[in-house]
Amino acid sequence: MPGSDRSTPLTPDLPPDYSPGVLARRAAQVLRKAGAAVWRSGPTEPPPSVVSFAQLTDRLKKYLPSGEIARIKEAFRFADTAHLGQFRKSGEPYITHPVAVAELLAEWKLDSAAIQAALMHDVLEDSGVRKQEMVERFGPVVAELVDGVSKLDRLRFDSNEEAQAESFRKMLLAMGRDVRVILIKLADRLHNVRTLEAMAPEKQRRIARETLEIYAPIAHRLGLNNIYRELQEQSFARMHPLRHRVLSKAVLAARGNRREVLGKIHDAVRRALAAAKIKAEIQGREKTIFGIYRKMVEKSLSFSEVLDIYGFRIIVNAPQDCYLALGALHAMYKPVPGKFKDYIAIPKLNGYQSLHTTLLGPFGTPVEFQIRTQEMHRVAESGVAAHWLYKTDDTSLTELQSRTHQWLKSLLEIQQQSGDSAELMENIKVDLFPDKVYVFTPKGKIVSLPRGATPVDFAYSIHTDVGNRCVAARINSEIQPLRSELKNGDVVEVVTGPIARPNPNWLTFVRTGKARAEIRHFLRTIRGEESVELGERLLAQSARQLGVALSDVPAERWETIVRDTQAKDRDEILADIGLGRRLAAVVARQLMLGSAPPGSEAAPGEAITEASRALFSSAGPVVIRGTEGMALQTSSCCSPIPGDDIVGHMRKDQGLAVHQADCPLAGRGRRADPERWIDLQWAEDASGLFGAKLALSAANERGTLARIAVAIAEADSNILNVSMEDESAEQAQLNFKLQVRDRRHLARVMRMLRRVPQVSRVVRVRAGEKNSD
Numbered sequence: 140m141p142g143s144d145r146s147t148p149l150t151p152d153l154p155p156d157y158s159p160g161v162l163a164r165r166a167a168q169v170l171r172k173a174g175a176a177v178w179r180s181g182p183t184e185p186p187p188s189v190v191s192f193a194q195l196t197d198r199l200k201k202y203l204p205s206g207e208i209a210r211i212k213e214a215f216r217f218a219d220t221a222h223l224g225q226f227r228k229s230g231e232p233y234i235t236h237p238v239a240v241a242e243l244l245a246e247w248k249l250d251s252a253a254i255q256a257a258l259m260h261d262v263l264e265d266s267g268v269r270k271q272e273m274v275e276r277f278g279p280v281v282a283e284l285v286d287g288v289s290k291l292d293r294l295r296f297d298s299n300e301e302a303q304a305e306s307f308r309k310m311l312l313a314m315g316r317d318v319r320v321i322l323i324k325l326a327d328r329l330h331n332v333r334t335l336e337a338m339a340p341e342k343q344r345r346i347a348r349e350t351l352e353i354y355a356p357i358a359h360r361l362g363l364n365n366i367y368r369e370l371q372e373q374s375f376a377r378m379h380p381l382r383h384r385v386l387s388k389a390v391l392a393a394r395g396n397r398r399e400v401l402g403k404i405h406d407a408v409r410r411a412l413a414a415a416k417i418k419a420e421i422q423g424r425e426k427t428i429f430g431i432y433r434k435m436v437e438k439s440l441s442f443s444e445v446l447d448i449y450g451f452r453i454i455v456n457a458p459q460d461c462y463l464a465l466g467a468l469h470a471m472y473k474p475v476p477g478k479f480k481d482y483i484a485i486p487k488l489n490g491y492q493s494l495h496t497t498l499l500g501p502f503g504t505p506v507e508f509q510i511r512t513q514e515m516h517r518v519a520e521s522g523v524a525a526h527w528l529y530k531t532d533d534t535s536l537t538e539l540q541s542r543t544h545q546w547l548k549s550l551l552e553i554q555q556q557s558g559d560s561a562e563l564m565e566n567i568k569v570d571l572f573p574d575k576v577y578v579f580t581p582k583g584k585i586v587s588l589p590r591g592a593t594p595v596d597f598a599y600s601i602h603t604d605v606g607n608r609c610v611a612a613r614i615n616s617e618i619q620p621l622r623s624e625l626k627n628g629d630v631v632e633v634v635t636g637p638i639a640r641p642n643p644n645w646l647t648f649v650r651t652g653k654a655r656a657e658i659r660h661f662l663r664t665i666r667g668e669e670s671v672e673l674g675e676r677l678l679a680q681s682a683r684q685l686g687v688a689l690s691d692v693p694a695e696r697w698e699t700i701v702r703d704t705q706a707k708d709r710d711e712i713l714a715d716i717g718l719g720r721r722l723a724a725v726v727a728r729q730l731m732l733g734s735a736p737p738g739s740e741a742a743p744g745e746a747i748t749e750a751s752r753a754l755f756s757s758a759g760p761v762v763i764r765g766t767e768g769m770a771l772q773t774s775s776c777c778s779p780i781p782g783d784d785i786v787g788h789m790r791k792d793q794g795l796a797v798h799q800a801d802c803p804l805a806g807r808g809r810r811a812d813p814e815r816w817i818d819l820q821w822a823e824d825a826s827g828l829f830g831a832k833l834a835l836s837a838a839n840e841r842g843t844l845a846r847i848a849v850a851i852a853e854a855d856s857n858i859l860n861v862s863m864e865d866e867s868a869e870q871a872q873l874n875f876k877l878q879v880r881d882r883r884h885l886a887r888v889m890r891m892l893r894r895v896p897q898v899s900r901v902v903r904v905r906a907g908e909k910n911s912d
Contacts, residue, residue: 195238198245199254207251211241214255214277221259221266228337236330237261243326253319256284260323264289287320288327321357325366328354332373347377362490365520368427375429386428389442401449404500407471408451415467417460424450424509449500450507454516458483461494461510468508472498475505483515485577485585490518578629592625592650598633599654606654607661608635622648640665670717671710673771673795677817678716680761681727692730700729717795723817760818761787763797765827771795777802777905778832781825782882789815799905821881828878830859831885832904838897839871846895851877854888870899 192215199208218237225233241257255277262268263285273282332350335343351374358367376383401423412419426445434445453464461483478497486492493511500506511519578586578597588596594612598605611634612619625631641658649655679689697709706712715721763771765781777799779785784800788808797819798805809816837843844861851858857878864872879885885903892901 192238195242195245198242202248203251210251210277211254211258214258214281217276218259218262221262221268225266227334229334230337233261236334239330240323240326243329244322247322249319249322252278252280252284253323255281256288256319257323257326259285260288260327284317284320284323287317288323318361321361325354325358325363325370329366329370329373332370332377335373335377343377347374350374351378362518364491368430371429372427375432379432382432383428386432386442390426390428390431397449400501400504404449404451404506407501408453408468411467411471412453412464415463417464417467418456419460419464420454422452422454424452424507426450448505448507450509452509452511452516455510455512458512461512464510465494465496468496468498468510472500472506474498483511487587491515493519576625576627576629578625578627578631581630581632586631588625589650593622593648594619594625594631594633595621595645595649596651596654597625597631599649599651599657601633603657605633605635606657607641608637608639609633610636610639621645667710667714669771670714672717674713674716674723676761677723677789677795678713678726678730680817681723682730685727685731687731689730696730700726703729723789760820762820762822763787763795763825764822765825765829771797773797773829774802774804775830776804778830778876780829780831780879780881780885781821783821785819785821787817787819789817802905825881828857828880830876831879833875833877833889833892834900834902834904835873835875835892835898836870836900837873837895838899839869840897843871843895843897844873846897847873847892850891850895851875851888854884854891856884856888874904 192212196208196212199211203211215238219234222233222237227233227236237258237260240260241254244253244257259273259277259281263270263273270282270286273285328350332347335346338346350370355367355370355374358364358370405421405423408421412421431442431445434440435442453468455461455464475497478495480495483492483494492515493509496508496510498506498508576588576590576592578588580586580601586597586600588600594614595606595609598609598612609621612621612623613632613634614623614625614629616630616632641661643658643662645658646655649658675689682689682692700706701708701712704712706715712721712726716723716726763785765771772795773779774788774796779797779799779802785797786800786802786805786809788796788798788805790796805816835847837847848858858875859878860876862874864874877885877888879888889901889903892898
């Protein structure tokens, strides 16, 4: 440090074999850099401080043996050499940053391996040191910790967002095995946001936004509330510096006015607890600037309205004293209805336990109280850092450790089911925010879900198979829609079906990252399998038109096509055809290139001629059965059903859309883009249920709709949708969408409807029509 003497050297307590040349070069570089900084900023700015390792070692000596400290010193020497000549934007030697991170971990009393990893956490990404070298010198545990924190800067990504997402994926995998990775990363991020002044304003805002969206919620989820609050505060100051300054000045100005009221409440509470013979520590709770700002924005309150709520924390010796203290407070001040929460009986997922109550204090001002024991307070402030967890033996874990272990496992499951890093980030963000509802299984087990969660989220929280086969839900013994929002205290029972599967529409309302990831994974898998099957049939038809059976194409030719198109394998090409990303006709010509069709005179390697194409253009249409799943959809414009003449439209990334052959939309599409339209034919054994639209004219009298519904049910059909026009007229116009098996089944439904006395007209609605045959 400036003005320091030789008793605080750059690298203290080092043995003689540590190269003096390294020290000399380091000192010269520090002085040159410091001089440059002084010249740039003027004489009023102090030069950057030289890092001291002594403060860290003094802290470590309080809880680590000398042998462990010696290994930490070796890690420091290694990092110091690796970062030689590197400086932070502030002008300080880069080594100051890892030492500061290590000091934060030492405050939490983390072990030697974590401290070593903190000192070397940037070595792999910034200094070209190989992981194997670190394994050989410091062991696999330390190397894995360092690797888990590294940011993957050497890889190439399409954007900064993708790089950050991939970095988070790697960190997630590592922290699933060892939670110390995230503790190191949080300490790293905390020191970075503390020292952002030298960065460009735009970069400050980007880092601050990322911190608020990802790292602060992780700290909160792990119960690291001190870090959580500081990350929020520092990030807010970088993202909105003017707002932060204005609010800070307002808070300072208001403190004097609040002191008298706070003192009066404090004395009254102290006397009430003493009268109840409860030993307690009473603390005033200061709101953070970010907390004040967020409450002003979220609840549309003025600054004075937010600050008019006073906060106190009462710390007692035993859990039963918490409830005794609550009784004493409620006897003193009137409680506000609906503002009591018992987090002791039902702790938050991060282990947080307290009683929360809001009372009407002197002058009618609201006063918020938190009541907890010393142990609860320690967990509330330090969270999982107080019980940091890297064991695999669940039987030896505390309740908080077990919850953290389960949460990390759930993050790993989400990671495995996410398609890419960006999707992973989306899913994890949903899961990190702490606003929760607590519901019950029929057997009384408590399940915690994000606010706004639905029965589908509940089903996936129980088990992936339960979610995938979910068909309905009972909430408090009543059947409710799957998109219903769950409330605190609901008893939820999931109804499953043996052949049920996730609906893509679920993604529009599910809230948890696990549900979102599992649904997407299932749809990707099933859609991929079905797309491969459909793509193979489409390609087989195109090959037949060229006079070649797809089974006769040699494996070597397939390998060439896979290599030339940069696909992973043959199935990827077939899936792309099924999804409309590739045209079957084009792939068929690529496959046939070099193989002359039977009966043609084309030489090997010669492109297929128009004559040879025409020779085999009489191949029949592609046959579909209606069971192709997500790779094939019937178009809502004309609602084709088995028995109709049909054509198909290959839509990019959406598979095959089936239209009636005389559909006006299909006619326009075939003229505009004929390459993407193919002839289709229903298979003789086509199966399933298909939507068909009917328009009815019926007498507008009581009971008509009920009689029509009965007739539809007797015809073994099901109503998907119904709407009504001209409600005031004597004749009502009813539009139905029904489920039928084929044209014969539809004809039977129409006959049954014509037998209803009130029905005067029944017609099938086709594309672009309202009421025509």
